[in-house]
Amino acid sequence: MSDSLSKKDDSIGAINRVKILAAAEKEFAIHGFKGTRVQHIADRAELPKTNILYYFKSKDGLYLALLQEILSLWNSSFDNAKAQDDPAQVLAAYIADKMEISRCRPDASKIFALEIINGAPNLSSFFKDQHSTWMNSRVAVIQQWIELGKLPEIDPYYLLFNIWASSQHYADFSAQITELKGHEMDQNEFANATKSLIKLILQGCGLTVPKQYQ
Amino acid sequence: MSDSLSKKDDSIGAINRVKILAAAEKEFAIHGFKGTRVQHIADRAELPKTNILYYFKSKDGLYLALLQEILSLWNSSFDNAKAQDDPAQVLAAYIADKMEISRCRPDASKIFALEIINGAPNLSSFFKDQHSTWMNSRVAVIQQWIELGKLPEIDPYYLLFNIWASSQHYADFSAQITELKGHEMDQNEFANATKSLIKLILQGCGLTVPKQYQ
DNA sequence: CAAAAACCAGACCAATTGGTCAGGTTTTTG
DNA sequence: CAAAAACCTGACCAATTGGTCTGGTTTTTG
Numbered sequence: 001m002s003d004s005l006s007k008k009d010d011s012i013g014a015i016n017r018v019k020i021l022a023a024a025e026k027e028f029a030i031h032g033f034k035g036t037r038v039q040h041i042a043d044r045a046e047l048p049k050t051n052i053l054y055y056f057k058s059k060d061g062l063y064l065a066l067l068q069e070i071l072s073l074w075n076s077s078f079d080n081a082k083a084q085d086d087p088a089q090v091l092a093a094y095i096a097d098k099m100e101i102s103r104c105r106p107d108a109s110k111i112f113a114l115e116i117i118n119g120a121p122n123l124s125s126f127f128k129d130q131h132s133t134w135m136n137s138r139v140a141v142i143q144q145w146i147e148l149g150k151l152p153e154i155d156p157y158y159l160l161f162n163i164w165a166s167s168q169h170y171a172d173f174s175a176q177i178t179e180l181k182g183h184e185m186d187q188n189e190f191a192n193a194t195k196s197l198i199k200l201i202l203q204g205c206g207l208t209v210p211k212q213y214q
Numbered sequence: 215m216s217d218s219l220s221k222k223d224d225s226i227g228a229i230n231r232v233k234i235l236a237a238a239e240k241e242f243a244i245h246g247f248k249g250t251r252v253q254h255i256a257d258r259a260e261l262p263k264t265n266i267l268y269y270f271k272s273k274d275g276l277y278l279a280l281l282q283e284i285l286s287l288w289n290s291s292f293d294n295a296k297a298q299d300d301p302a303q304v305l306a307a308y309i310a311d312k313m314e315i316s317r318c319r320p321d322a323s324k325i326f327a328l329e330i331i332n333g334a335p336n337l338s339s340f341f342k343d344q345h346s347t348w349m350n351s352r353v354a355v356i357q358q359w360i361e362l363g364k365l366p367e368i369d370p371y372y373l374l375f376n377i378w379a380s381s382q383h384y385a386d387f388s389a390q391i392t393e394l395k396g397h398e399m400d401q402n403e404f405a406n407a408t409k410s411l412i413k414l415i416l417q418g419c420g421l422t423v424p425k426q427y428q
Numbered sequence: 429c430a431a432a433a434a435c436c437a438g439a440c441c442a443a444t445t446g447g448t449c450a451g452g453t454t455t456t457t458g
Numbered sequence: 459c460a461a462a463a464a465c466c467t468g469a470c471c472a473a474t475t476g477g478t479c480t481g482g483t484t485t486t487t488g
Contacts, residue, residue: 011455011464013465016465032328033249034248034249037445037446038446039445048468050468054467057447058446113387114331116390117327117389118244118249119244154410158407159410162380165379165387166375166376166379172327173327175331177375179345181371193369200418201414201418203417203419203420204414204415204417206417251475251476262437268434
C-alpha cells in the first residue's frame with residue numbers, strides 16, 4: 001500500500017500481487033476482459049481463485065490495477081523534447097523506445113490496444129486529459145521544429161499516429177507476423193525492423209537518419 | 215443459400231441476415247466476441263433473440279459468418295501488381311485503398327484486429343495459408359522492383375507491415391484519435407491523412423509521390 | 429389452394445462464473 | 459508472547475446468458 005512508488009517489497013503479499021498481475025496480463029491479452037476467467041488467472045499464477053479476489057477486490061479491480069501499471073509504460077524520452085533538440089535524434093530514439101516496448105511487453109501493448117479498440121471504456125477521464133495535454137505539448141514542439149526549419153512541413157498528428165501505429169503493430173499483430181514470417185521475430189529481427197522503421201519514417205519526413213541508428 | 219456470390223436477394227430471410235450481420239459487426243467491434251450479448255445484437259437488429267439463433271445456428275456461427283465477410287474486404291488492386299508496374303503508383307493506390315476501408319468499415323477493421331490480437335483463434339488455417347501465399351507473391355514483386363532498380367533497397371515485410379499498421383490505425387484506434395483531436399475525423403481529414411501517409415511512406419522508400427496523390 | 433418450407437417468438441433451462449462467507453493459519457508487531 | 463493484522467481457501471450462491479423446444483404464422487411452391 002503506502003506508496004505506489006514504494007521500494008522493492010518482498011512481503012508475501014507484494015510477491016503474490018506481482019505474480020497475479022503477470023498472470024492477468026497474459027490472460028487479458030489473449031482473451032480480452034470479458035473472455036478472461038478469474039480461475040484461469042489463478043491457475044496461471046498458481047494460487048487459488050479466492051486469493052485473486054482477496055488481493056484485488058474484484059475482476060474489475062484487478063483489470064484496472066493492471067491497466068494503470070501499463071499506462072505508466074507510455075512515458076519516454078520524447079516527453080521532455082524541446083524545440084532546440086534535434087528532431088532526427090529525438091524521433092529516432094522515440095521510435096526505438098516504442099519498438100523496445102513492443103518487443104519486451106507485447107501483452108501490455110495488446111491490452112492497451114484492446115482497450116482503445118473497444119472505445120476506451122476503462123480509461124479514466126483523468127488519463128484522457130493528461131494524454132491530450134501531453135499531445136498538445138508534443139504537437140507544439142514538432143510545429144516549432146517546422147517553424148525553425150529543422151523539419152519539413154508535416155502534420156504532427158499524422159506523424160505521431162504513424163509512429164505509434166507502426167511500432168505497436170509488432171506487438172499487437174505478432175500472431176499475424178509470426179504466421180507470415182513462418183517464425184516468431186527474435187531480438188535480431190526486432191533490431192532490423194527498428195532500423196527499417198526509423199529509416200522509413202525519418203526519410204519520409206525528409207530527415208537524415210543519425211549514424212547510430214543506421 | 216445456393217451461392218455465396220448470389221445475386222441480390224430480397225427475400226425476407228436475406229434482408230434479416232443482412233440486418234443481423236450489420237448489428238453483429240457493431241456489437242462485436244465494441245465488445246469483442248465474449249463481451250457481445252446475442253440479446254444486444256437482437257435489440258440492435260430489432261428482432262427477437264431467437265431469430266438470431268434461427269438464422270445463424272449459434273453465436274459462434276454468426277461470428278464466423280461475419281468474419282468471413284470481413285476477410286473478403288482484404289482484396290485490393292495490389293493483389294495483381296506485377297514487376298513491370300510502377301511501385302509508386304501501386305503502393306500509393308494500395309495505401310489509399312486501405313485508408314478507404316478504415317474510413318468506411320472501421321468496425322470490420324476492429325473485428326479483424328481483435329481477432330489477431332487474441333492470437334487469431336478463429337482464422338481458419340485455410341485463410342492463413344492463403345494469406346501466406348499472397349504475402350509470398352507480394353514480397354516477390356517488391357523484391358523484383360528492387361532488383362530492377364525501381365525501388366531502393368528495403369525489407370518488403372517491414373514495408374507492408376508499415377502500410378497495414380498505419381492505415382488500420384485510423385479505424386482501430388479511432389477512439390484515441392477522436393479524443394486527441396477533440397472530434398471525429400471527417401471525410402476531408404481522412405483525405406489529408408491519406409495524402410500525408412502516402413507521402414511519408416513513399417518518400418520513406420525513396421519514391422516520388424505520383425501527382426494525383428499530392 | 430393445399431402442403432411444404434420458411435419464418436417467428438415466448439417460455440424455459442443448464443452451465444458458467446464472478447463473487448461471498450465463514451472459519452481457518454501464518455506472520456507481524458507492540 | 460499475545461494480539462492484531464495479513465493471509466488462505468473450500469463451500470456455496472445468485473445472476474447471467476447461450477441455446478432449446480414447442481407451437482405457432484406467413485410465405486412460397488407445385
